[in-house]
Structures are given as C-alpha cells and as structure tokens.
Amino acid sequence: MKALSQKHLLGLEYVPKSDIExxxxxxxxxxxxxxxxxxxxxxxxxxxxxxxFFEPSTRTRLSFELAEKRLSADTINFSAGSSSLTKxxxxxxxxxNIEAMxxxxxxxxxRTPGAAYQLSQYVDAVVINAGDGTHEHxxxxxxxxxSIKEKFGHVDGLKVAIIGDIAHSRVALSNIFGLKTMGxxxxxxxxxxxxxxxxxxxxxxxxxDLDALLPEMDVINVLRIQQERMHAALIPSLREFRALYGITxxxxxxxPRELTIMHPGPLNRGVEIDSDVADSDHxxxxxxxxxxxxxxxxxxYLLLGGLEAKGASNA
Amino acid sequence: xxxxxxxxxxxxxxxxKAYLPASGTLxxxxxxxxxxxxxxxxxSIDAAEGVRIIDCSxxxxxPGFADxxxxxxxxxxxxxxxxxxxxxxxxxxxxxxxxxxxxxxxxLDTRGSVQFIRQAQEALPVAIYPAAAATKRRRGKxxxxxxxxxxxxxxGFTDDGNPIADGGVMRRALEYAKVVDKxxxxxxxxxxxxxxxLMHESKVSTALGLPGVPxxxxxxxxxxxxxxxEYVGGRLxxxxxxxxxxxxxxxxxxxxxxxxxxxxxxxxxxxxxEAVRTFDTSTKVNPPLRSREDVDALRKxxxxxxxxxxATDHAPHAIEEKxxxxxxxxxxxxxxxxxxxxxxxxxxxxxxxxxxxxxxxLVVAPREIMDLPRTFYTKGAPADLVVLDPAEEWVFKRExxxxxxxxxxxxxSQLKGRVKGVLNRGVQVDFGLRRK
Numbered sequence: 190m191k192a193l194s195q196k197h198l199l200g201l202e203y204v205p206k207s208d209i210e211x212x213x214x215x216x217x218x219x220x221x222x223x224x225x226x227x228x229x230x231x232x233x234x235x236x237x238x239x240x241x242f243f244e245p246s247t248r249t250r251l252s253f254e255l256a257e258k259r260l261s262a263d264t265i266n267f268s269a270g271s272s273s274l275t276k277x278x279x280x281x282x283x284x285x286n287i288e289a290m291x292x293x294x295x296x297x298x299x300r301t302p303g304a305a306y307q308l309s310q311y312v313d314a315v316v317i318n319a320g321d322g323t324h325e326h327x328x329x330x331x332x333x334x335x336s337i338k339e340k341f342g343h344v345d346g347l348k349v350a351i352i353g354d355i356a357h358s359r360v361a362l363s364n365i366f367g368l369k370t371m372g373x374x375x376x377x378x379x380x381x382x383x384x385x386x387x388x389x390x391x392x393x394x395x396x397x398d399l400d401a402l403l404p405e406m407d408v409i410n411v412l413r414i415q416q417e418r419m420h421a422a423l424i425p426s427l428r429e430f431r432a433l434y435g436i437t438x439x440x441x442x443x444x445p446r447e448l449t450i451m452h453p454g455p456l457n458r459g460v461e462i463d464s465d466v467a468d469s470d471h472x473x474x475x476x477x478x479x480x481x482x483x484x485x486x487x488x489x490y491l492l493l494g495g496l497e498a499k500g501a502s503n504a
Numbered sequence: 505x506x507x508x509x510x511x512x513x514x515x516x517x518x519x520x521k522a523y524l525p526a527s528g529t530l531x532x533x534x535x536x537x538x539x540x541x542x543x544x545x546x547x548s549i550d551a552a553e554g555v556r557i558i559d560c561s562x563x564x565x566x567p568g569f570a571d572x573x574x575x576x577x578x579x580x581x582x583x584x585x586x587x588x589x590x591x592x593x594x595x596x597x598x599x600x601x602x603x604x605x606x607x608x609x610x611x612l613d614t615r616g617s618v619q620f621i622r623q624a625q626e627a628l629p630v631a632i633y634p635a636a637a638a639t640k641r642r643r644g645k646x647x648x649x650x651x652x653x654x655x656x657x658x659x660g661f662t663d664d665g666n667p668i669a670d671g672g673v674m675r676r677a678l679e680y681a682k683v684v685d686k687x688x689x690x691x692x693x694x695x696x697x698x699x700x701x702l703m704h705e706s707k708v709s710t711a712l713g714l715p716g717v718p719x720x721x722x723x724x725x726x727x728x729x730x731x732x733x734e735y736v737g738g739r740l741x742x743x744x745x746x747x748x749x750x751x752x753x754x755x756x757x758x759x760x761x762x763x764x765x766x767x768x769x770x771x772x773x774x775x776x777x778e779a780v781r782t783f784d785t786s787t788k789v790n791p792p793l794r795s796r797e798d799v800d801a802l803r804k805x806x807x808x809x810x811x812x813x814x815a816t817d818h819a820p821h822a823i824e825e826k827x828x829x830x831x832x833x834x835x836x837x838x839x840x841x842x843x844x845x846x847x848x849x850x851x852x853x854x855x856x857x858x859x860x861x862x863x864x865x866l867v868v869a870p871r872e873i874m875d876l877p878r879t880f881y882t883k884g885a886p887a888d889l890v891v892l893d894p895a896e897e898w899v900f901k902r903e904x905x906x907x908x909x910x911x912x913x914x915x916x917s918q919l920k921g922r923v924k925g926v927l928n929r930g931v932q933v934d935f936g937l938r939r940k
Contacts, residue, residue, distance in 0.1 A: 202711065280827070280828060280829060281827045299829065301829035301830055301831045301832070302712055302713040302714045302783070302830060303712070303714075303783030303829065303830045304829050306782075307829065321713070322713055323713035323714075323715075324712055324713030324714070362711070362713055385709075385710040385716075386705055386710065386716065386718075387706055387707040387710045390707035390710070390711075391707075391710070391711065
C-alpha cells in the first residue's frame with residue numbers, strides 16, 4: 190500500500206503532488222463508504238484522537254468528529270471555552286497533559302498562525318492542522334480540490350479564482366498552495382485592502398475587477414466576509430462590497446462558459462453571495478460538505494492507519 | 505551564573521595585538537596588571553618573578569565593548585533578568601559598559617529610579633548607565649524632569665519599547681533635552697502603520713499568514729524625526745535601524761549636518777525574515793527581521809559609517825513567555841553573549857570590513873554617542889580589557905548563555921570570533937585563556 194511522505198498534515202505549502210493525489214484517491218473510495226446504508230468501518234479501532242479546538246468551530250469540528258466515528262476511532266473533545274486555557278495555563282502545558290494521556294493523533298484549530306507547527310514540535314502524536322488563523326487550513330483545501338476533481342475529473346489547467354477577503358481568510362493560502370501544486374491557474378480578486386501584499390509571489394494573478402475576471406473562470410471560491418473587518422475600516426461598507434464583489438445572480442447569468450461556485454461556509458447570504466446563486470445548479474457547496482468528511486477519513490486513515498490498519502478497499 | 509575570579513597579584517598579557525582607539529590600529533602590546541589595576545602597557549614587557557603570564561599570541565586585546573541598548577528588566581521583571589544576571593551576560597559577551605532601557609516597572613522616570621540603577625551597579629562587574637524615560641510613565645505625552653534625571657545619572661531619554669509617536673512631543677523632547685545636552689533615543693515604529701503586525705511584511709509574512717510590519721512604519725517615523733531634529737536642533741539617536749531606506753535617510757541627514765546617530769543590532773545584520781518560517785518565537789522582535797536586501801544594506805551602512813554603533817537590544821524573556829503562540833510571545837531576543845561572534849561572522853568573515861572597524865563600532869562609537877567615559881588603557885586605573893580570538897570558529901549553544909533568560913535565535917549557528925577573557929572592575933572571566 191502507498192503511504193504519505195509526511196508524518197503530519199500542517200499545511201499544503203510543502204506537500205507534494207503525489208501525496209495530494211493519494212489523499213484524494215483514498216477519499217473517493219471513502220465516499221463510497223459514505224454512500225452505503227451502514228457507514229461505519231472498523232479501520233481505526235483502538236486509536237485515540239483528540240479534537241483540540243482552541244477557538245470555536247462548528248462545521249470543521251463536526252466533520253472531523255464524523256470522520257473519526259465512521260472509522261471507529263475513540264475520540265475526545267477539548268474546546269477552549271470549557272478548558273483551563275482561560276485560566277492562564279500555557280499552550281505547552283495543555284499539550285503535555287494531552288500527550289501524557291497517550292493520544293495517537295491531535296486535530297488542532299487555533300487562532301494563531303504556526304500553532305499546529307509548534308504543537309508538532311512538542312508532541313509525539315500525529316498532528317493535523319484544522320486551521321491556524323490566517324495561515325493554513327489544509328483539509329479545507331483538500332476537500333475543495335476533491336470537489337473540483339469530482340466535478341471536472343481533473344484540476345490541472347482549470348482557472349480558479351478566490352474571491353473576497355483573502356487577507357483574513359483561514360482557507361485562502363492552503364487553497365492557493367494546493368491548486369498550484371495540482372496545476373490549476375489561480376486568481377485572487379477583492380478590494381486591495383483584502384489582498385495581502387506580495388501575494389503574487391506565490392505564482393498567482395491578482396485583480397480587483399470581478400466583472401472582467403468572471404467570464405474567464407471555470408471555478409470561483411467565494412470567501413466569507415466578516416463584519417468586524419468593517420470596523421477596522423478596511424472597506425467602507427458591506428453594501429459597497431456587495432456592489433463591487435458580491436456574487437449576484439446578475440453577475441453569474443449570461444457568462445460565456447459554465448461557472449462552478451464554491452464557498453467554504455458559513456455563508457453570509459446577501460453579502461458575499463446571493464441566496465439563489467448559492468442554491469443554484471452552479472453551486473457545489475453541499476458536495477464540499479460531504480467531501481469534507483471523506484477527505485478527513487482519508488487523512489486519518491493514511492496518517493494513522495497506514496500499514497497496520499485495515500484498508501479502505503477491504504473495509 | 506558567570507564564574508568570575510578576583511584579580512589578585514600580578515598578571516601579564518603577553519604577545520597579543522592591542523586595538524588602539526586613538527589611531528584605530530592593531531599593534532603589538534603587552535599589559536601588566538596588578539591587583540586588577542593596569543600598571544603598564546608597552547611593546548614588550550619582560551616577565552618578572554611571581555607574575556602569571558597569559559599567552560596572547562594570535563589574540564587581540566581591546567578595551568571592553570559598550571552596549572548602548574540593553575534591557576536588564578530591573579525593577580519589576582526580575583524573572584526575566586536582573587542587574588546581576590544582565591551584568592554577567594554582558595561580561596560574558598565582552599561588554600564592560602551598558603546602557604539599560606527604562607521600560608521597567610515602574611519605568612525609570614524619576615530621580616529615585618535612576619539613582620537606584622546607578623547605586624546598584626557599583627557592586628557589579630559591569631558599568632551600567634540608565635537611559636531614563638522620555639515621557640512620564642512612557643505614555644508619550646508629558647516630558648519627565650530632564651534636568652533632575654540627568655543630574656541623577658540618566659545618559660539619555662527614550663520611551664524604548666514604544667516610539668515617541670506624537671510629533672509634537674518629539675519636538676518638545678528634542679528641544680528641551682538641549683538643556684542637559686543629552687540625546688533622545690527613538691524606537692522608530694509608527695504604531696498606526698505597524699498595527700497588529702508580528703513580522704516583516706514580505707512574501708514570507710504572506711506565506712505564513714502572519715500580519716506584517718511594513719518597512720514604511722520605520723522609514724516614515726525616522727524621516728519625521730530627522731526633519732524635526734533638523735528644525736529644532738537637539739541630539740537624535742535612532743535605535744535599531746532595520747531598513748535599507750532608513751539608513752539612506754540617515755546618511756542624507758548626516759550630510760546635511762543634522763545631529764543624528766544610530767545603531768544596528770547583530771541580529772539585524774545576520775538574520776532575515778526567512779528565519780521566522782519555523783515560527784520560533786525568539787525570531788519575533790521589534791523592529792522585525794527584514795529582507796536580505798535590507799541586511800546587505802545595513803552591513804554596508806555600518807562599514808561606511810552611516811550607522812555609528814553596534815548595540816544588541818538584549819531583551820530577555822522567560823521561557824514560559826516565549827513558549828506561547830507567535831501572537832502572544834513578547835518581542836525581543838537576548839544578544840550579549842553572541843554579539844561578537846555574530847558581528848564578526850556577518851562583517852569580517854564575509855570580507856566586508858576589518859576587525860578594527862568592528863571594534864571601533866563596539867568600543868568607541870557607542871561611548872561617544874552616550875558620552876560615556878572613554879579614557880582607554882589608563883595606567884593606574886582598574887583594567888578594562890577584553891581578550892579576543894578573532895579567528896575562532898564555534899557553535900553557539902545554550903551553555904554559552906549567562907542571562908537569566910534563553911531566548912536566542914542563534915543556537916546551533918556557526919559563529920566566528922570569540923571572547924576569550926575579560927578583565928573589569930577587579931574581576932576576571934576566563935573562557936580558555938592559555939597560561940605560559
């Protein structure tokens with residue numbers, strides 16, 4: 190059986206194409222498991238996984254928990270609100286306690302870039318980054334890649350635009366790294382105050398003109414706008430943002446080619462995307478959600494199960 | 505803990521070359537020291553009976569280094585550093601005089617707190633000269649009592665850690681400090697441009713998702729202050745220059761006759777923003793580690809004299825404080841023990857300049873900026889000497905640190921040039937001097 194070249198999944202910046210292909214291939218076979226009447230397999234029986242969520246998350250945590258349960262792993266949950274972190278315990282002490290309980294794998298969500306990397310320096314367990322602030326969120330990017338591949342059969346050669354608040358997004362960088370590795374042509378579009386400086390050094394094209402961009406694209410990935418960005422005076426108003434960068438029905442109808450629309454959720458309907466667009470045939474948003482579970486099952490299996498666990502194909 | 509021994513009896517440093525500040529040259533000199541006091545210094549001194557001889561052939565003897573930018577954390581943050589442990593770290597790095605910064609708790613903004621430092625340092629092996637706060641409580645609004653504090657021993661005024669952000673306050677500070685003829689030391693980072701930045705704004709910060717500190721946050725404040733100093737007079741000292749453009753601005757201002765001096769840290773001469781890729785919090789520092797182009801320009805500016813002095817900005821933080829995520833870890837790194845090896849590696853090993861130039865910027869220039877005593881090699885006075893091996897290659901390790909803290913980004917780095925021994929205030933530090 191094939192194996193990943195990495196011990197952890199901390200980000201996609203340095204993950205080679207062969208690893209991404211293996212993760213997606215394995216994820217598609219787990220998709221079949223998810224379509225069965227009995228969706229649970231014994232692959233990770235006896236393995237213990239901790240979901241370490243230092244900041245609130247609903248969808249990502251549910252998706253990981255579901256993937257863990259479908260693979261029969263034992264899981265425990267740790268979220269910052271209910272933990273001693275609020276009492277001033279250091280990140281390292283929390284981690285050492287978790288380590289002392291002999292976990293096999295840690296899923297970590299943290300508000301700060303580098304937190305997953307730092308964790309991997311301190312513990313023996315395998316680490317999966319479930320989002321470290323505005324740095325990486327590799328499982329989201331992988332499920333996005335899977336959803337594109339499901340729709341088109343391939344990723345290479347496609348033109349994919351990421352639209353909206355790139356600078357404050359937890360998913361933009363991983364998407365850029367993953368899409369570039371898989372051979373897509375990547376664009377980012379939004380107001381200049383939402384675009385990190387020097388981002389074109391990642392080998393992508395930056396534009397501020399959505400209407401000129403859309404006719405050229407195969408896929409757009411629409412990012413969530415956070416209300417608090419307005420308070421930082423990065424944009425004058427949500428109304429103006431919607432006028433310039435909102436994915437409205439007027440913008441996506443009458444395009445010369447079919448446009449596939451993705452969104453990492455949760456949606457701000459009526460701000461960055463209109464309801465009828467989000468719910469239209471162009472949208473693969475709900476496929477993303479299902480593929481998220483499959484991709485996470487694939488990763489848990491590849492990083493943990495490896496040779497000793499029962500394979501996905503004979504599960 | 506630094507192991508020092510009292511200098512008793514007669515000691516002869518024989519066969520070495522001495523750095524002579526008056527001529528800026530290296531020349532063969534022997535030094536005779538008796539009970540810690542420099543008795544004689546000349547081309548050759550014959551060993552008399554009962555004299556301990558240190559073989560200094562292939563070694564260089566210099567007056568002790570002066571570091572005009574250290575944080576010794578006392579009073580208030582003794583878990584990070586004390587005057588004692590800071591002095592140990594300084595001595596281990598070859599520094600016999602330092603200027604400590606006033607961002608303590610309480611800050612050094614009263615006569616009593618300045619006097620506290622001056623009195624406490626008398627018992628220590630290193631001379632410590634406090635810089636006082638430029639404004640009350642370092643809040644950037646009202647000036648402290650410059651006359652009183654200068655009389656108590658303040659060698660300059662600074663809100664270091666914070667900039668003097670308000671242009672009007674900077675004008676008043678530069679004007680009023682003329683009364684005591686002391687410099688205003690500016691930590692030049694515009695707070696609104698720096699915003700919540702954690703590292704140099706660059707392609708690295710973008711790839712790491714860390715908010716950036718743009719170079720303009722330093723450049724615009726330096727430009728403003730240079731113009732204010734040019735307009736009102738006064739002595740301006742720019743701390744820890746980090747941008748190529750800042751060096752250009754200062755070079756132009758010096759050409760116009762503005763009374764400005766500046767310093768650069770060893771880490772800004774050696775490391776770039778690439779060092780942050782490991783999320784090692786000891787690479788988090790204000791101003792941040794910049795680009796390769798900036799490092800190259802700073803090296804050139806130090807050689808051509810635009811940058812006057814090397815200063816470490818030694819900023820100790822406890823392990824548990826640095827073992828946090830990148831946003832929460834306090835900025836700063838320790839630099840005293842590694843300074844000479846880092847600077848020699850950055851400047852002399854790469855053939856950019858000579859040992860003499862490095863020593864000028866570690867020994868003479870810093871003392872000139874802060875008006876520290878600079879009567880070197882005074883016969884009859886306590887010996888203030890450092891013995892150096894400019895050629896020794898060594899790997900910097902935790903065991904070389906004498907600071908109470910350990911936040912260095914240089915562990916495992918190959919350095920060149922090493923402090924072999926220090927003599928100051930009647931004590932001796934020995935890192936492997938050869939006996940004859």
